[in-house]
Amino acid sequence: MADSQSGQGFDAKAFLRTVPEEPGVYRMIGVDDKVLYVGKAKNLKRRVSNYFQRTQPSPRIAMMVAQIVRVDVTPTRSEAEALILENNLIKSLAPRYNILFRDDKTYPYIEISGDAFPRLAYHRGAFAKGARYFGPFPNAYAVRESIHLLQKTFQLRTCENTVFQNRSRPCLLNQIKRCSGPCVDLIDADSYAADVKLATRFLDGQASEVIDDLTTRMQAAADRLAFEEAAACRDQVRVLQAVLHRQFVDSRKDEDVDILAAVEQDGTVCINIAMVRGGRHLGDRPQFPSGAAVAGAQDALLAFVEQHYAEHPIPARILLNQALDPIREAFAELSERPPGVLAPRYAAEKAWMEMAEKNAGLAIQARARDTGRIAQRLEALRDALDLLEAPQRIECFDISHTMGEATVASCVVCESGAMKRADYRRYNISGITPGDDFAAMRQVLERRYGKIAAGEGQCPDLILIDGGKGQVSAAAAILAEVGLEQVAMVGVAKGEGRKAGLETLIFPDGREGLALGGASAALHLIIEIRDEAHRFAITGHRAQRGKARIGSRLDDIPGVGPARRRNLLAAFGGLDGVRNATVEDLCRVEGVSRKLAEDIHAALR
Incomplete structure (x- = not known):
């Protein structure tokens, strides 16, 4: 049966009779309305039918089809619209079986x-x-x-x-x-x-x-x-x-070329993109797909091309180390004037590809080493803190202020052993006695975990508090109030002379503090996360303090309100520029009379 490989209750034959032969986007839906896969097609009926054949092209596709309970299709007016819609849906839904390249937008x-x-x-x-x-x-x-x-x-x-x-x-x-x-x-x-x-x-x-x-x-x-x-x-x-003489493997031609090397080693796929602009090799960058349990080099390369070149300029030529026809078809959908998609032919092109493949292999080896090291550190942390499982999501909090001024709290997130900057948050603390770190910690945790207790956001496996018994007690009280007392938590108290490696871990249940020692892999991870929280809090505090001080210096001058202050800072690029301006310079700012300019000039000196 055609639907024997699909999810229980899904009648593939009946569904396929309703699918139009038009370009569009299809979404494979699993249980609980979870989107399993998003794809595009020139002909929706033909493409979707391929998923429900007796044999599947890969174990990944077979596993996905077995979980399908519904397929949604969205016809579009053209293939180009289908490509754009597919790209948007993949980024917003992050389907499990799509191959994703998450850091593709970071090119400078x-x-x-x-x-x-x-x-x-x-x-x-x-x-x-x-x-x-x-x-x-x-x-x-x-x-x-x-x-x-x-x-x-x-x-x-x-x-x-x-x-x-x-x-x-x-x-x-x-x-x-x-x-x-x-x-x-x-x-x-x-x-x-x-x-x-x-x-x-x-x-x-x-x-x-x-x-x-x-x-x-x-x-x-x-x-x-x-x-x-x-x-x-x-x-x-x-x-x-x-x-020009320094350029390595210079083609001596004014040409733009991208070299795409797809390499698979030990079950890991890497797409290494090397860029040649004006005939000069500018270096390369490895990319690792995520979101798919199993994907071959060819599939990963096709996914990379569709995602990367939908948002970045396409050079005149693309060199590949994989099959050319699928990539040519992808470029035909991406551009009215597709590039030349070729295998390396000449000595310079073969040298470029050889470098790209070698660097992809090195990137895979480095990733494997890092993965092993991360797993080792997380297991060490589990053993040190006597946790049931190695914590996959760790959140760390720090408070920063100057004599109580412009108090800022930071929250940084470490997920699967790597810092997840997209989840970092800063909190401006107000309504407390200046310098009361315990109250500041209570406020930030209440704001952070009150939402999680209400069902918003992701609950961590471990909470780190930069502080001693007072901060840990304040944190424990808030977690108990919001019903998250089961979440593991530990304070990180600085050692003698604030020297790294001498930190003591403080537990909320009153256990004696634990000193792991400078050789502990668990302590190294804790210190790394704690230091990142401290850095993030300090930068936020300095910015907040700078705003407060700039505002106060100008606000103390009679006749300078929010609008004039804004005009002055914009005109001179900050308070230093205003301070260095002459009376005549100040008079040129909108809303500043000569009398007010003289007052400003005198007040800032």
Whole structure:
């Protein structure tokens, strides 16, 4: 029977008679309405029918089909709409049997802003209108190295607009010849625009043409006896030539290529993407799929292509170490002008692929070592704290303030031995006696776990409190109030001289404190989480304290309300800028009269 492999009660034959032969998205639903899998199709009827054949292409698919109790389909007007909808649903629902690449959105870019004097900047996130973006780059190091090169060669500004608009003298970057000083008119707009154009062409991969142009300018300047200008062009040419000579496995062609190496070792699949821009190898980045129990290299590569290139530019060529046809079909759906999808042919291409495959293998080995080390640390923590099971989710709290000012509590989360930054939270503490850490701890735990007791959020397996008996007692009382006293909790009291390794663990049940010693793997994990909570609390406290102090300094001046304070800080880029401004500068701010400007000038001095 066609439905013999599907979940109990699901009549696959009857369902398939209702499925249209149109493009769209299908969702495989299991018990309790849990979404098992989301997929797209050019022809929904043909694609969905394939799941209910007598034989399945892989154990993963067979396992999924056995759990299906319902299939929902959403026809769309085109394949492109189906692709977008599939991508959105996978990200929002995180189905168990989809292959997910969770960190695919973190690629950095170089931005050249659309200002009158464009700014060179490191960029992540959404693109702004009017700016130009170059990338993606495989990592932040590649971006910063490129920005450093562009600063050294073309001397473009990198400062924020608030700083740029309020400079009255050249900055340090100008003095070390990393910026041409457009903020103080040391370069005219046309000359700066010419430098921007050269930098843009260089980022577009036209390095050879840029060098030729600079050489021509150098010779022309020498012919005019403008030797300083000729020397500057000469220095730029030398820098660019040195960069080209340093490139490893340089194709000597101005081309953009992505090299995708899918490697499977010991049941782990890694997709390593190496990026070549303008013929220069910029490095690579390994990606590990999650969300699927079993997936071969080919399936993982197809999933990566569909997710990555739905949001990032597609280069002219893609080199693969797997079957080409499925990837070509995926690109045909992604783009009206799909790239050339090829296997490595020439010496440089084979060298690129060899490096990518080798690095993928090394990444798998490193991941395996890290996984073993994490498991060892969690088991050590279980034994040290006498827990029934190794804690998979650990939450740690810390309180930070300065003599009671701007108290901030932090909560950091460690899940499966790794810090989960998306779940970090900060809490501004108010309504307590300044400096009362016990009350602060009670407040943050009540706010955090009151919601969990009401059914919102995820309950941890272990709670760490940065503090001694007082903080632990306050925490235990709150957990008892919200009905979570069964959750394991321990305090981390600092040792003598606050020296790492001498910490004592404090238990809420009155047991004697436990000193694990500096060689304990369990203590190493606890200290790592505790220190992260402390760092997160400190940064939040400093920001909160800075806001409070800036506000108080200006708010104490008669005539400066919230609107004028906001205008002043925006105009001068912060309190230091306001403090350094002259009376005439202050008068130019909207809503500031000369009398008020004189009062502000006097008050801040």
